[in-house]
Amino acid sequence: MHMSGTFTPGKPGDAPVKAGGAATPGRVESPATPGTASQRTVKCFKCGADARDVARFCPRCHATLRYECPACKHEQRKGGSCEKCGVDFVKYIGAVVAAKQIEADQIHDRIERRTGIIKQVFLLPITGGLSLIKYIIKRTRH
Secondary structure, eight states: OOOTTOEEOOSTTSOOEETTSOBOTTOOOOSSOTTSTTSOEEEOTTTOOEEETTOSBOTTTOOBOOEEOTTTOOEESOOSBOTTTOOBHHHHHHHHHHHHHHHHHHHHHHHHHHHHHHHHHHHHHHHTTHHHHHHHHHHHHO
16 A cells, blocks of 8 residues: 655655655655644743743743753753762852862962062162062061
């Protein structure tokens, strides 16, 4: 029995082929078109509006609908801690920020030392080297 409107499956990316016939040029058949009711939706926990399943934020109240673990990049619907690796989001981000702050403080101290030495070298002809000696002694005591 031959049905004229059926399609035979092919490789991904191939144009659809009618059973018993060739592909129709320039025509791509899709099972669902965007904007139809076949898209999966979720309810916003805050306002109750429908949002697409792939949405990160509610289109109505902008509440976060999907969270990404900062450690393993696992996506989930609830925040707080990762369902996959168990990392607490707030503690993890706090530790990352603290490490970056320590690194920034070290860079700041290094720049401060360099500018202090350069300043004393420029003042060398005016002070006769006395301020440079005081600066070096002060830095070695710390």
